Amino acid sequence: MLRAAPRAPLHRLLSHARPHLRVLLVGGSLTLAGGAVGLAQPLAARYVIDALGAGGPLLAPVLLLAAAVVVGALIGALGSFLLERTGQGVVLDVRRGLAGSLVRLRVAEVDRLTPGDLVARLTADTTLLRTVTTSGLTDLVTGAVLLVGGIAVMAVLDPVLLLVTLGMILVVGVLMALVLPRIGRATQEAQAALGAMGGRLERVFGAFRTVKASSAEDTELARLDEAAVDSWRKGVAVAGWSALSGTFTGLAVNVAFLVVLALGGGRVAAGTLEVSTLIAFLLLLFYLMQPIGMLVTSLTDLQAGLAAVRRIDEVAGLDREDTGGGTAGAPEAPREPASVVFEDVVFRYRPELPPVHHGVSFAASGAGLTALVGPSGAGKTTVFSLIERFYDATSGRVLLDGTDVRDLPLRDLRARIGYVEQDAPVLEGTLRENLALAAPDATDADLAEAVARARLTDLVSRLPGGLDGVIGHRGVTLSGGERQRVAIARALLRRPRLLLMDEATSQLDAANEGALKEVMMDAARTTNVIVVAHRLSTVTGADRIVVMDAGRVRAVDTHAELLEGDDLYRDLAAGQLLAPAQGN
Numbered sequence: 001m002l003r004a005a006p007r008a009p010l011h012r013l014l015s016h017a018r019p020h021l022r023v024l025l026v027g028g029s030l031t032l033a034g035g036a037v038g039l040a041q042p043l044a045a046r047y048v049i050d051a052l053g054a055g056g057p058l059l060a061p062v063l064l065l066a067a068a069v070v071v072g073a074l075i076g077a078l079g080s081f082l083l084e085r086t087g088q089g090v091v092l093d094v095r096r097g098l099a100g101s102l103v104r105l106r107v108a109e110v111d112r113l114t115p116g117d118l119v120a121r122l123t124a125d126t127t128l129l130r131t132v133t134t135s136g137l138t139d140l141v142t143g144a145v146l147l148v149g150g151i152a153v154m155a156v157l158d159p160v161l162l163l164v165t166l167g168m169i170l171v172v173g174v175l176m177a178l179v180l181p182r183i184g185r186a187t188q189e190a191q192a193a194l195g196a197m198g199g200r201l202e203r204v205f206g207a208f209r210t211v212k213a214s215s216a217e218d219t220e221l222a223r224l225d226e227a228a229v230d231s232w233r234k235g236v237a238v239a240g241w242s243a244l245s246g247t248f249t250g251l252a253v254n255v256a257f258l259v260v261l262a263l264g265g266g267r268v269a270a271g272t273l274e275v276s277t278l279i280a281f282l283l284l285l286f287y288l289m290q291p292i293g294m295l296v297t298s299l300t301d302l303q304a305g306l307a308a309v310r311r312i313d314e315v316a317g318l319d320r321e322d323t324g325g326g327t328a329g330a331p332e333a334p335r336e337p338a339s340v341v342f343e344d345v346v347f348r349y350r351p352e353l354p355p356v357h358h359g360v361s362f363a364a365s366g367a368g369l370t371a372l373v374g375p376s377g378a379g380k381t382t383v384f385s386l387i388e389r390f391y392d393a394t395s396g397r398v399l400l401d402g403t404d405v406r407d408l409p410l411r412d413l414r415a416r417i418g419y420v421e422q423d424a425p426v427l428e429g430t431l432r433e434n435l436a437l438a439a440p441d442a443t444d445a446d447l448a449e450a451v452a453r454a455r456l457t458d459l460v461s462r463l464p465g466g467l468d469g470v471i472g473h474r475g476v477t478l479s480g481g482e483r484q485r486v487a488i489a490r491a492l493l494r495r496p497r498l499l500l501m502d503e504a505t506s507q508l509d510a511a512n513e514g515a516l517k518e519v520m521m522d523a524a525r526t527t528n529v530i531v532v533a534h535r536l537s538t539v540t541g542a543d544r545i546v547v548m549d550a551g552r553v554r555a556v557d558t559h560a561e562l563l564e565g566d567d568l569y570r571d572l573a574a575g576q577l578l579a580p581a582q583g584n
């Protein structure tokens with residue numbers, strides 16, 4: 001679904017760990033030191049056994065052994081705390097970066113993505129990085145160093161028995177080379193399935209009432225279940241491969257132990273090997289299980305981490321908006337009405353789709369009301385999307401105040417505009433938060449003014465908590481008309497120089513419609529207001545009406561002139577009982 005990231009995943013994984021290099025080095029060194037102290041334990045044990053055999057004083061050897069155990073444990077604990085803390089830091093950094101990328105994605109990218117999958121990338125995939133970028137990396141190094149250290153000590157103790165150990169290590173190495181790529185693949189598939197499950201859940205909650213009303217719970221549940229089972233299956237595969245490698249590693253160590261015991265025991269019986277040396281060797285062999293286990297686990301984690309990095313980096317490769325520069329939200333004085341000009345605009349949503357605009361041209365400047373009317377699908381809402389630069393025109397130009405919108409910093413461009421979407425989305429939170437979304441610095445007086453202008457006073461007095469009353473997820477606790485007016489108040493608070501209003505196709509009763517018309521006419525006295533009108537009754541008094549049909553502008557005129565001169569407009573008006581159709 002998403003493009004692959006440009007850089008090698010291992011490189012990217014290491015780049016996430018790099019800012020924490022110093023703490024990683026300290027944590028890793030402590031783990032290493034803890035391990036080294038552990039490495040000394042078999043030698044201390046040999047010292048105790050020799051002292052026992054010789055009947056010498058025991059206090060010093062026993063104290064040394066106890067110190068090795070306690071100090072090793074303490075150092076190890078501190079090291080692992082530091083690494084875990086760093087791991088959480090890496091996850092925080094990556095989540096921040098990813099959240100920044102997600103929020104700044106271009107609208108066109110979001111059109112083709114599944115939000116649920118993006119959520120999984122931000123939550124589940126980033127979590128996978130916690131271990132791998134810290135203890136995973138340090139365990140890899142520490143495990144390798146300790147393994148080499150252990151082998152060196154073994155070489156000093158007995159080179160023949162060492163050969164048996166090396167054979168065992170070779171078997172484990174070959175095994176890991178076979179298993180690791182499979183673990184990596186299965187992890188990535190498991191994460192993708194988790195993302196798909198998020199997507200399917202979001203599909204259900206995005207249309208929850210429709211799902212219920214359609215009695216579609218069971219079919220939707222089946223889709224969710226399918227994704228859950230898919231993720232489970234891949235997770236089980238990872239568990240299977242991990243268990244297999246763990247078991248074979250354990251088996252290899254045990255076989256090596258038995259062979260060393262048999263060979264060493266024979267040599268002890270023959271008097272060619274000290275019993276203390278054999279015991280020390282066997283202890284070392286078991287001690288080596290720890291670095292070998294570290295290596296196996298960290299390499300397995302590394303596979304999971306690389307899978308997560310691939311999925312996270314796919315988001316980093318998506319197109320983002322450059323919102324930098326500009327003077328966001330800073331009120332400009334005086335706020336003159338902005339002018340809008342469309343110059344022969346051709347636009348297609350995606351290269352493979354046919355154009356939605358086939359050379360749209362019109363101009364709307366100064367204070368006043370411009371209405372865009374036309375049949376469904378004519379391209380009216382798309383006009384707004386191009387002004388806001390949610391998309392860029394394929395050819396032709398969109399000018400705001402005489403400047404091509406592509407040449408304006410996005411923040412500056414959008415700071416001039418108030419936008420009321422057709423379905424007037426309301427965000428979860430309080431009414432105050434919803435209103436101040438586009439104008440965080442709005443004072444109580446500003447809020448009160450916008451509430452009054454958008455005819456929301458009744459709602460504020462009815463809502464428990466007033467302005468601080470909580471509005472449910474997607475505004476479900478509000479009526480359609482209230483949502484529309486909340487969106488209008490939000491747009492007005494921005495003190496826009498251009499107000500774009502996409503009229504709701506439904507939801508408004510006569511009283512609401514009248515209120516909306518008043519708000520619109522009121523705003524049009526000082527602002528350039530462009531409205532996509534589905535009800536012609538809302539715009540009969542507009543200064544100009546732009547009639548669109550199938551991606552083209554048919555006519556621009558007043559209501560009275562259009563009734564006279566434009567067939568389509570006359571039909572639209574007749575359909576809404578505003579004027580008799582031709583021939584009636």
Ligand SMILES: Nc1ncnc2c1ncn2[C@@H]1O[C@H](COP(=O)(O)OP(=O)(O)OP(=O)(O)O)[C@@H](O)[C@H]1O
Nearest residue numbers: 111349350356375376377378379380381382383532
């Ligand atoms: N994000 C999108 N991706 C692809 N095609 C789209 C997208 N949004 C709209 N379209 C298509 O573009 C065409 C014009 O849509 P637009 O929403 O501008 O029409 P409209 O005149 O506002 O319609 P309505 O009156 O029904 O709201 C439609 O055919 C629609 O299917």
